[in-house]
Amino acid sequence: MxxxxxxxxxxxxxxxxxxxxxxxxxxxxxxxxxxxxxxxxxxxxxxxxxxxxxxxxxxxxxxxxxxxxxxxxxxxxxxxxxxxxxxxxxxxxxxxxxxxxxxxxxxxxxxxxxxxxxxxxxxxLALNALQTVGQRLQDAHSRIRELSTEEVERRVAHAVLRLVQQAGKKTDEGILIDFPVTRQDIAEMTGTTLHTVSRVMTAWEAKGLVQSSRKKVIVIDPHRLYVLAEHSE
The missing domain is CATH 2.60.120.10 (Jelly Rolls)
Incomplete structure (x- = not known):
């Protein structure tokens, strides 16, 4: 075409x-x-x-x-x-x-x-390209800092919040991440294992923070998730 x-x-x-x-x-x-x-x-x-x-x-x-x-x-x-x-x-x-x-x-x-x-x-176009390169460097530094200094639950919280920021869509249930995302994807974003992410997400579901199913994540309480990510409880 x-x-x-x-x-x-x-x-x-x-x-x-x-x-x-x-x-x-x-x-x-x-x-x-x-x-x-x-x-x-x-x-x-x-x-x-x-x-x-x-x-x-x-x-x-x-x-x-x-x-x-x-x-x-x-x-x-x-x-x-x-x-x-x-x-x-x-x-x-x-x-x-x-x-x-x-x-x-x-x-x-x-x-x-x-x-x-x-x-x-x-x-x-030139400015956007420059901003794109700068943003990716900043994101890479943030990811490195998270991987080296944060416990797993905070890393997973940051990853889910990034997805919400990129592709969050308000629904009656909460904020839907508006593209297919699996627990394995989140594990690969956070340098951890599928078992660990599943354990964290299951605990969050029990607390009413998120809903998740195959390739679908809905954030029910983004404020509490943000508090978890920033460890400011």
């Missing part, structure tokens, strides 16, 4: 494109191709040459890194409007992780060789 055949209104509302002129937007789209990702499909794989970068139009992805000892770690989630796969901006020639579609997703893809031309089209 040719990207320049997309209805411009589909991408105009994404933050990185909002302040672009029609001409610059058309030029950026002309450089792009459309990538459809089925559930479980990969946009790119850890260790492969970083030949493309992307913007997610709709759907949801998780970025997974495999450690030298074979452990799977969920580094972050990609939300609609996010730029991802920007190894070029970080002066890397290979992808440091794998991006997997949690649900059927649609992304725009550009060749990594077009990165400079891409950000030159709009100060908004």
């Amino acid at each position: 040719a990207a320049n055949k997309l209805d411009r209104s589909l991408i105009r509302n994404l933050m990185i494109f909002q302040q672009m002129s029609d001409e610059d937007l058309d030029n950026v789209l002309a450089m792009a191709s459309v990538r459809q990702l089925p559930e479980g499909g990969s946009a790119f794989t850890q260790g492969e040459p970083a030949t493309e970068f992307f913007c997610l139009l709709n759907g949801r992805l998780k970025v997974v890194q495999t450690t030298p000892d074979g452990q799977q770690v969920v580094v972050r989630h990609v939300n609609p409007g996010d730029i991802f796969g920007i190894a070029k901006a970080m002066r890397r020639t290979e992808y440091p992780a794998t991006a997997v579609a949690i649900v059927e997703s649609l992304a725009l893809a550009w060749k990594s060789t077009q990165w400079e031309a891409f950000i030159a089209r709009s100060p908004t």
Whole structure:
């Protein structure tokens, strides 16, 4: 599918494109191709040459890194409007992780060789890219601090609250994390085991903090979860 055949209104509302002129937007789209990702499909794989970068139009992805000892770690989630796969901006020639579609997703893809031309089209794109890199560094530092200094329950609380912030949807039951997320995913986000996360979540359910089932998490009492995360009881 040719990207320049997309209805411009589909991408105009994404933050990185909002302040672009029609001409610059058309030029950026002309450089792009459309990538459809089925559930479980990969946009790119850890260790492969970083030949493309992307913007997610709709759907949801998780970025997974495999450690030298074979452990799977969920580094972050990609939300609609996010730029991802920007190894070029970080002066890397290979992808440091794998991006997997949690649900059927649609992304725009550009060749990594077009990165400079891409950000030159709009100060908004350049600023967004810079903010993206800075935010990921900040998130990485937070995760490292949590893994090295916090007990498991606080790490799990922080992980669930991050998911709420990224994709929380108010429902009659509470705040639904609006994409499929399993206890194994949370374990991989927090450097712990499925057994430990299950124990923590079961205890929270008994206290009325959350509801969870296969691939579904609802936060019933976000304030109490925040108190747990910050250890300020």
